Amino acid sequence: MKNSTLNFLKDRLNGLGRSVRENIEALGFATRMFFAILGRSVALLKRPILVTDQIYFLGNYSFVIIAVSGLFVGFVLGLQGYYTLNRYGSEQALGLLVALSLTRELGPVVTALLFAGRAGTSLTAEIGLMKAGEQLAAMEMMAVDPIARVLAPRLWGGIIAMPILAAIFSAVGVIGGYLVGVPLIGVDDGAFWSQMQNGVDVMKDIGNGVIKSCVFGIAVTFIALYQGFQSKPTPEGVSLATTRTVVISSLAVLALDFLLTAVMFSK
Amino acid sequence: MKKNSLDLWVGLFVAIGLVALLFLALKAGNMSAFSFQKTYNVSARFDNIGGLKPRATVNSAGVVVGRVSSIGFDDQSYQATVTLNLEERYQFPKDTSAKILTSGLLGEQYIGLEAGGDADMLVAGGKITQTQSAIVLENLISQFLFNKAADKGSDKDSAKK
Numbered sequence: 001m002k003n004s005t006l007n008f009l010k011d012r013l014n015g016l017g018r019s020v021r022e023n024i025e026a027l028g029f030a031t032r033m034f035f036a037i038l039g040r041s042v043a044l045l046k047r048p049i050l051v052t053d054q055i056y057f058l059g060n061y062s063f064v065i066i067a068v069s070g071l072f073v074g075f076v077l078g079l080q081g082y083y084t085l086n087r088y089g090s091e092q093a094l095g096l097l098v099a100l101s102l103t104r105e106l107g108p109v110v111t112a113l114l115f116a117g118r119a120g121t122s123l124t125a126e127i128g129l130m131k132a133g134e135q136l137a138a139m140e141m142m143a144v145d146p147i148a149r150v151l152a153p154r155l156w157g158g159i160i161a162m163p164i165l166a167a168i169f170s171a172v173g174v175i176g177g178y179l180v181g182v183p184l185i186g187v188d189d190g191a192f193w194s195q196m197q198n199g200v201d202v203m204k205d206i207g208n209g210v211i212k213s214c215v216f217g218i219a220v221t222f223i224a225l226y227q228g229f230q231s232k233p234t235p236e237g238v239s240l241a242t243t244r245t246v247v248i249s250s251l252a253v254l255a256l257d258f259l260l261t262a263v264m265f266s267k
Numbered sequence: 268m269k270k271n272s273l274d275l276w277v278g279l280f281v282a283i284g285l286v287a288l289l290f291l292a293l294k295a296g297n298m299s300a301f302s303f304q305k306t307y308n309v310s311a312r313f314d315n316i317g318g319l320k321p322r323a324t325v326n327s328a329g330v331v332v333g334r335v336s337s338i339g340f341d342d343q344s345y346q347a348t349v350t351l352n353l354e355e356r357y358q359f360p361k362d363t364s365a366k367i368l369t370s371g372l373l374g375e376q377y378i379g380l381e382a383g384g385d386a387d388m389l390v391a392g393g394k395i396t397q398t399q400s401a402i403v404l405e406n407l408i409s410q411f412l413f414n415k416a417a418d419k420g421s422d423k424d425s426a427k428k
Binding site for chain 2: 053055164174196206
């Protein structure tokens with residue numbers, strides 16, 4: 001009786017230690033892989049078509065979902081913001097509310113979450129299947145470095161596409177807020193734009209939003225590549241890696257957003 | 268052929284992104300309010316600046332003539348030192364007075380300049396000597412309540428007599 005309890009505890013402790021060790025090891029490998037990709041990116045300058053290819057694949061294909069989501073988020077912000085502000089008789093500030101929430105928070109964050117779902121998963125699945133089909137191993141046999149040929153252009157494609165998508169999201173969202181606020185509800189047109197222009201600072205609000213979206217782009221794309229590269233070369237392994245990409249990159253985006261907001265917007 | 272059409276689509280995508288950023292900066296942000304006019308600095312001291320912030324507007328007769336560039340504290344006179352960044356095309360007499368005003372009841376605070384009658388003009392690095400502090404709502408209310416109480420007290424006194 002006593003012995004079995006002890007054994008149970010021992011197993012638990014062993015398991016705990018192993019999982020901590022594995023996680024730290026994974027973190028170390030991820031860091032090494034990140035710098036390996038960065039170090040092999042110089043070769044891309046000679047073949048920029050590889051990156052263009054990925055921007056097309058990650059950016060252009062995500063354009064429609066980002067633009068449509070931005071429009072509807074703008075609509076909802078316009079409606080909800082109006083009902084809340086109306087209680088305090090300050091519905092004139094609707095433009096400011098819509099623009100600040102989009103450029104500071106919703107633009108970068110929602111775009112990153114959608115990007116993780118739309119582009120991150122396809123990256124993971126693509127690389128996972130390349131690995132399962134032993135294409136990566138075949139490349140190495142032909143003395144083609146898979147990190148330089150496959151991973152690096154995808155990382156840079158994601159880093160470039162993400163801020164562009166976030167800017168489109170914010171701009172379309174502002175237009176959506178305008179459409180609901182001014183023609184539909186009847187907020188004064190001049191007050192809507194002038195309050196917005198008085199309150200939104202180009203460097204502080206829009207600039208920091210762009211920095212945020214660049215950071216999210218790096219995080220989401222790298223997590224997707226890492227999960228694909230580390231996946232087990234089986235159908236289950238690839239599907240598990242795809243799920244993990246969405247879960248981990250969404251959590252990473254939200255956590256990073258908190259940190260960045262704390263650094264940027266607290267004086 | 269395939270390469271060319273790919274470049275076209277990616278170029279279009281990047282161009283739409285740039286247009287979106289430009290739209291945010293010009294239409295939603297304060298980029299269009301940046302003036303590239305030459306400016307000069309003058310300073311003014313206030314007993315209390317209330318909620319005045321850097322980059323608040325400086326108005327004269329309701330027209331924006333400059334912005335607050337910095338706010339400091341002078342521990343010799345225990346006053347706030349406010350540096351104003353005025354546009355060079357607007358010149359003000361030396362005895363101009365500055366007031367801290369509020370737009371609307373609870374709006375942003377800004378500085379209002381009222382021109383004086385002096386023949387000499389303010390120069391860069393000059394000082395505005397006549398200033399009026401911000402009105403602090405709490406002080407106003409406590410003053411009002413105090414006056415009310417004093418009135419009531421004197422009413423009672425007169426009733427007794």
